[in-house]
Amino acid sequence: MQQFAFEMRDISIRYPHFAMENISLSLPKGQVMGLVGVNGAGKSTTIRMLMGLVKPDAGQINVLGYQLPAQQVQAKYDIGFASDDMRLYKSQTLQWHMDFIRSVYPQFDQAYAKELLKRFELIGEQKIKGLSHGQRVKACLLLVLARRPKLLVLDEPTTGLDPVARDEVISELAEILRDDERSVLFSSHNTHDIEKLSDQIAFLDRGKLLALQDKETYLSSWSRFRCQLAANASSGNTSADAAMPVPGAVSIKRHGQLAEVITDQNSAGFAAQLALAGFQVLEQHRMSLEEIFVANVKRSR
């Protein structure tokens, strides 16, 4: 039996200006899922439902074997959550926060917390109000990571961090990969971070799940071709509409005799279809997650 870190089934939630319908999303235990989407796509709503902070209008949510939101108190001992709008007590020190978290979560690992202090270059005795934005983000992550939660949920963990701080955070997240009992869900605009660490990619746009797939399969199914139109296929004008349709093409941009074709069904079969439609392939490129993200959103709108 496949064990899930979380499982959302047929979820619907409606707000006056935003709705998600029939979303099913699950993450096998021990895997990392990257949640990608523009602002307002539904990433935070998804995360809030998983944390038991909002109740969906329909559907079932199970996290680490607990039903949410009914059993959220038990579930939260094993879930770690950090988001960029999390608040700490400004007039207290980081050490005070560490002691506080330890009083709530007995599994708080003090030795690891100390190590993280050093690696993140934070000072326990410093008051929160004196911290920079980057230091505050790292402080929040320290408080969560030191609990070694079974499921780590991170909303924009690297937003607003400088490149060095981001690297420090990514290194710590990579450490979690050693343990096959621990799972991570993180959302980010930074597709580069997600591309690196994720096993699963979930694409959200306007409350819809556009894609949910393992990363390697997903990345290799998209491809960009730079083509020349065979002389007989060229109708002599530069209008994009004149280009012949190719089954499996997500977009075809044409200018004169040259064209760029993007597909999400990359295979030998697609290359044959291209040739059949009169496109002679000059170059084929793989696409970054960011490029796929943009092409995918444009197509669905």
Add this chain to the structure above:
Amino acid sequence: MTYGLFLSATDKKPMYLQIVEQITSKVLLGDWPAQMALPSIRELAADTQVSVITVKRAYADLEQAGVIVTHAGRGSFVSAQPDLQQQLQQQELAQLLSAAVAVARQLQLSDAELFARLQQHLVQPR
């Protein structure tokens, strides 16, 4: 502990392929001797900061190419085939030759012309 893989996101090659190529070179050069135990998939993922699924794919490709063998429950090892190095070099030669043919086709060289060019290289003093 680090396994000495140098991966880069700006490399045109996908991550899994970079892992495949670099482990293959380590085996070719003898840095990783026959029957040496490879790091577990999770360990290498954490060490190189790439996802578990990417390393999994690289190991699957390496196994298919005969560079490593995987025993269920015990992990992966550098293949013990006595002629592995030679085989890999053969594969490399085959790849280089087909790349040369592809370029020759782009240049619209005839087969005879390509032979002549190869001949030139063969008679050149080393």
